[in-house]
Structures are given as C-alpha cells and as structure tokens.
Amino acid sequence: MTDDVTARLALPLLSAGQAQKEMTHNEALTLLDLFAHPVVLAIGIDTPPATPVAGQCWIVGAAPTGVWAGHARHLAGWSDGGWRFCIPKTGMRVWNLSDASEALFDGSGWSVGVVRGSRLEIDGVQVVAAQQSTIAEPSGGTVADIEAREAISAILAALHTHGLIAA
Known part of the structure; x- marks a missing residue:
C-alpha cells in the first residue's frame, strides 16, 4: 500500500504505476464508509466489543485495551478486514446511537450532547x-x-x- 494519504481523513492515495490499485481504492472506500458522517454505538468504550458487525463504530475511551490500545479517543470501526481507526480532527461530529445525541471533537476530547450557537x-x-x-x-x-x-x-x-x- 502507498504511504501517500489525504490530509484530513488519512485516506490512502493511488500512486502512479502502483500494483493492486484496487486494494488502495477499496481501503479508501472502507474508511469513507466508516468515518464520513459517522454514527457510533457508544462513546468512551475502552474494551473492543467481542462480536462487532461490519460498519459498526465506537469512540474509544481514554484508556483503551487490546487491539484498541494506542487509539485513545479515536473512532474505531469494524470492517470485513478488521479494525480501522480514524484520528478525529477538531470540529468532527458524530451521532451517538446510545443516547440519540451529537458529539463534537474539540481538539482534545469529545463533548457529548452539547449544543452550541448564538440563538x-x-x-x-x-x-x-x-x-x-x-x-x-x-x-x-x-x-x-x-x-x-x-x-x-x-x-x-x-x-x-x-x-x-x-x-
């Protein structure tokens, strides 16, 4: 796979003359499917679920264990190829199914259910x-x-x- 990735979501880019371009392209589509307009089952989970289903996502907690170790506060999504992770960017929003609220990443952590505005x-x-x-x-x-x-x-x-x- 190529080392070239997009600036915001770290999606893999194709390289000129690259063999097996479909693998890079399919990986990019998998990441987009998981992390563009994300919906999570829960927020702040430290232990990966035992039987995830392809397409399900979570926001990893502050002290992750197992295969989630090293991915604190990241989005974790399960695909047919295993776990995929997305480092959140400031301003990223997700919909949390567990409490029907929105979460916003402020650059250091997730604010859950807080609505901001001027009116x-x-x-x-x-x-x-x-x-x-x-x-x-x-x-x-x-x-x-x-x-x-x-x-x-x-x-x-x-x-x-x-x-x-x-x-």
Whole structure:
C-alpha cells in the first residue's frame, strides 16, 4: 500500500504505476464508509466489543485495551478486514446511537450532547438568544399584591433555571 494519504481523513492515495490499485481504492472506500458522517454505538468504550458487525463504530475511551490500545479517543470501526481507526480532527461530529445525541471533537476530547450557537430558531422565529443580564426581584411598593409578586418570582425562577437570565 502507498504511504501517500489525504490530509484530513488519512485516506490512502493511488500512486502512479502502483500494483493492486484496487486494494488502495477499496481501503479508501472502507474508511469513507466508516468515518464520513459517522454514527457510533457508544462513546468512551475502552474494551473492543467481542462480536462487532461490519460498519459498526465506537469512540474509544481514554484508556483503551487490546487491539484498541494506542487509539485513545479515536473512532474505531469494524470492517470485513478488521479494525480501522480514524484520528478525529477538531470540529468532527458524530451521532451517538446510545443516547440519540451529537458529539463534537474539540481538539482534545469529545463533548457529548452539547449544543452550541448564538440563538435558537423554530420555524424562523427566534425563541432563545444569549443570556441576558439579571432582573431584580420585585419588592416594596405602596400596594402589597402577593399574588403578582409570586407570579413574577415564578417567572424569574423559570428564566434563571433555563439560563435565559443571570441569577
């Protein structure tokens, strides 16, 4: 096989005059099939599964054992030819079937289930934006309206709980 690989996914490249080009080409297709838009069965697993099925992938844990040793935090995929590994790049995302969430590689580790953004829109309507400054609790006044104060306090508590305003 050739030593020439692509910069991002380390897919093997064909060389001029190379014999058995189909092996290099098939290896590249296998790696693409496993690691382009990856879906994993679990994240942080240190022991390879005993009976993997071709096409299944996992994110290796921090202290891998067996054939996964030396591949901490990598993607591990099983193919008909055995284990294939992908070193994650910053910004790589995977879908985790075990908890139906996305994981993002930040350059040193995987963030699981964290959604990042500057606002949330549903049907083109912004429903959540960046956290706003705190709102003072109601107090005092010339007329004591306990129900109004309790309602306002409940609204503020909900806003605090959801992180929409600072506590």
